[in-house]
Amino acid sequence: MGKHAKPSGKSAYEAPGSMVRARPLPVRSAVRLRRPVDIWHKPALSAVAALAIPDLTLWALGRLDLILYTSAGAMCALYAHGLPYAARARTLAWVVLGMVASLGIALTAASLITSTALLVVCASLVAAVHKVVCEATRIGPPGNIILTFIAASAFFVPQHPGQVPLHMALALGAGVLAWLVCMAPALIRPQGPERIVVARALEAAAGLLRTEADSGGGQPAGVPHARHATAASVNAAWHTLFLVPVRTPARAAARAGLERLLVRAESALGDTGPAIEASAGAEPRDTRFAKAQPRDTRPAKAQPRDTRPAEAEADRLGGWARELRSGRALPEVALSAAQAEELAGVAAEEPGSRRPGPPRPGSRWPAPGHPRGVRAVLARLAPGSPLLPIGARVAAGCVLAGWASMAVGVGHPYWAVVTAASIYQANTTLSWQRALQRTLGNLLGLLLYTALLPLMHLGPLAMIALALACQLGAEAGITRNYWLGSVCVTPMALLLTEFGSPVPATTLIADRWIDTVVGAAVGLACCVLVTNRRAADRIEVALGQVAAAEAVACGLLAAGPATGADEARDIGWARDRLAGCLVELREAVEVAAGEWWQRALPEERIAHAEQRGHRALAGLVRRLSAPALAA
Structure with missing residues (x-):
């Protein structure tokens, strides 16, 4: 996507006091070859x-x-x-x-x-x-x-x-x-597409763990990008698995094995890492009173930490990704008790859903409340889209x-x-x-x-x-x-x-x-x-969705650890909503940032929303997967 503006300071292409900005159009990056x-x-x-x-x-x-x-x-x-x-x-x-x-x-x-x-x-x-x-x-x-x-x-x-x-x-x-x-x-390979998308999520999670391990307790610029990439890959993998029917016990078992691998990949997001903790600092949870309350905005001093467990987990995730791509049998994966409760506790049929076949234990389904299928397409084409x-x-x-x-x-x-x-x-x-x-x-x-x-x-x-x-x-x-x-x-x-x-x-x-x-x-x-003036409006909508999802996540985190399948299911659904909203926000920001003539973006609000959102997401993932990384 297009480059977006820096978190602070005025762009060289923005007039002082102006509410709009003109961006340069790149040439070199347009012809650069990728993998x-x-x-x-x-x-x-x-x-x-x-x-x-x-x-x-x-x-x-x-x-x-x-x-x-x-x-x-x-x-x-x-x-x-x-x-x-x-x-x-x-x-x-x-x-x-x-x-x-x-x-x-x-x-x-x-x-x-x-x-x-x-x-x-x-x-x-x-x-x-x-x-x-x-x-x-x-x-x-x-x-x-x-x-x-x-x-x-x-x-x-x-x-x-x-x-x-x-x-x-x-x-x-x-x-x-x-x-x-x-x-x-x-x-020949009936599970090929879903195995590939889970392998991508495992590789992204391994890359995140290696990036954080290479930081040695510092604040490398690549950690936020790796975290966004991992959240997007995991989110895409879950949406792909949600499309896999479980009409027979064999299919349900195969999908459950992939879900266990994906839950383990998602565990990489549970380590907030020095970049998020430092950048979050003393940010108040309710920013409406930020001006009335002076706070220390200096980044917290990062402490060195032992990176060997993270490197070992990255190697393990990368090995599982290679096994998935090669078509070998699914490896055995250790999960925490809360993760097992979550996978086992969301098999109840969602009211009004049209999933094929009867519900089967051990499979996750998407969080309720979001339109899917034709309704989702019509919602994206509604007036104001x-x-x-x-x-x-x-x-x-x-x-x-x-x-x-x-x-x-x-x-x-x-x-x-x-x-x-x-x-x-x-x-x-x-x-x-x-x-x-x-x-x-x-x-x-x-x-x-x-x-x-x-x-x-x-x-x-x-x-x-x-x-x-x-x-x-x-x-x-x-x-x-x-x-x-x-x-x-x-x-x-x-x-x-x-x-x-x-x-x-x-x-x-x-x-x-x-x-x-x-x-x-x-x-x-x-x-x-014909500039897309609605691109900035999409950011406002995405910010509101992130704030609502983060509020739900914080409420669940404040309620204490999950004690049963129902609580684990609620945490899983909250995690799904928050991860999807963060991915949508980042996509909206990148789309708006690429408009050459656009009013200035709310960069500070975006940065704070992403920091708080990823911190809450890490808390939800940690709540379910804390013991898993030690396995």
Whole structure:
């Protein structure tokens, strides 16, 4: 995410006494390569398999002109690889239906509308819907870009109304194939996705313990970041496990084993560490009277402590993470009595819940009171949602980018629409980075496409092989940086257009380069002009949620240690709420901090809320897991 302001002092880009600030737009960090995502090969191989089968079938039938429609369904294989298989099956079904519906709208519009300018408007509105819905559902990578790429392309494909049902049927059939490809690994490793997400939480917890051990009693800057990362990883892992059904005793036992590992990873948050204790200092619990009560704001002097137990626990957590990734049997994990009570005491059916199958002992469920499923999506799209300005940005930017591309002579400006839609991220800083990455990646991709032209002349099979290789390269590179993935995405997209209606290479390359520059420039201009003023309002809401969750946590901590399953369950639910609120606050801060023109953030309130929240979270975790680290 974007860099956020320092805890104290005025930014060099903020005028004295001003209530708004302008932020610089970074360049170096936008092109820096990162470590690849651990499961990048799963969507890559799934997409290659889902594309290869229909492509080769169409080649055998001599109908490569239909490859755009089968690619629409096959590209759905890129989604939902981080979800357990039961949730993946439902999510992929919705993705396939959404893709087919978008394709149907685009093809119908292409068959009925002759005005290119009006088609640009229709494509832009569909792109805005894709962006908002994907953000509201939190579908994850690749997000809206695949849906928008296919739909925007289809808006400018010559079409007759009688052809639309057949083309939609081809997309649906390829989508069913993609669903089968993505679900096939369940036959070999049915617990693979949840094991990976728990392994990530264990690795994050091990990193936190090592960071605190390296501090030697000091206050390293990396501890707060490691604590936030661990809380986010553990929170994400719990939400993933909540999606795992427990219809049979065997499944319940497997999930319970993962829960025990995750509870042990969460135990790392129970050590408040010198950074939190020192930064908390003498902070009063009720900050409304802070001005009336003078207090000592100097950090508490950190005392050296024995780091050997923490280092041993970090090694143990890292070893368990490696065992999970290797597919070996789940290790035996020692838990405290309170942790065991919590896992055993939350099996009662939550009123109004729709969990599949009967409740089973030994499994945790999410804290009640939060909307889930369709209700959660509708809540994120309610009036006042921060997603609505993003949708407005996408619609306006795509329309203006498409019209600008038409003005400079491009006859089918769908690439400008796709470029504009792809650069819109959570804030201006990220959108600027994506625009820079997209432009660089497309330029290099056009050079790669030019170099591949001699191979394309070898025949259709060579073109299919190149398209599949580019798809694999795109997934391998895009997790390291978007521009690196775009280097392979660009020639793959151009190859798809070559199957349907060949265009002279010089014209195709020139049009795509113009579309890229125009789409990125116009889209970024709209992003800068249409600022997300609701980003700061989201912080206020998140601060209120953290304060409420912390108050509940402090009440439970003041009540004394948990004496039974009910008390342990309440502490677990309070921990879930507080951890989720802290993650939401940090996300809201990073989104607002990346807006280039935004009123000053309440940095001191944010820092104090996070300090108090993490201190209360550590207390809840300690209450349940204090004896576990000594095991």
